Amino acid sequence: MNHTIVCFACGLSGMDIEKGHAAFCEADDGTNKLxxxxxxxxxxxxxxxxxxxxxxxxxxxEGVIGGVxxxxxxxxxxxxxxxxxxxxxxxxVIRIMRSFKSVLSAPRDIIFAVxxxxxxxxxxxxxxxxxxxxxxxxxxxSPIDDPDMKKME
Numbered sequence: 001m002n003h004t005i006v007c008f009a010c011g012l013s014g015m016d017i018e019k020g021h022a023a024f025c026e027a028d029d030g031t032n033k034l035x036x037x038x039x040x041x042x043x044x045x046x047x048x049x050x051x052x053x054x055x056x057x058x059x060x061x062e063g064v065i066g067g068v069x070x071x072x073x074x075x076x077x078x079x080x081x082x083x084x085x086x087x088x089x090x091x092x093v094i095r096i097m098r099s100f101k102s103v104l105s106a107p108r109d110i111i112f113a114v115x116x117x118x119x120x121x122x123x124x125x126x127x128x129x130x131x132x133x134x135x136x137x138x139x140x141x142s143p144i145d146d147p148d149m150k151k152m153e
Contacts, residue, residue, distance in 0.1 A: 049120030
């Protein structure tokens, strides 16, 4: 069965998007079609869920939509690079993450996020701000000071 997976990229260049897409296609078994769209300045005010639905409904699923489009957001909310993935299958999400990480510089600094039902109600601006805030929190907190963390002995 052929599955179409839509991703939105913030802070990645057109070349980065193309490299990640190509790495996924090379690693995939041919049962998935990956569509990666750069988030443009104009798209920041768009609703995430409506945009995902629109991309899924497009008749022309050419793999990389937009390529090096004018207005691609090279810096969004602190300059973080992000890939927002509309897929609920863990194996596919991991395959996408590994593909992008294998070809991009500083792969530990890329934020990967699955588009949840809550995220579908936000704009891309709101969603990217939330992802940036969560990323900063995770980068700057110490698990030693977290009372919810299980003590390892």
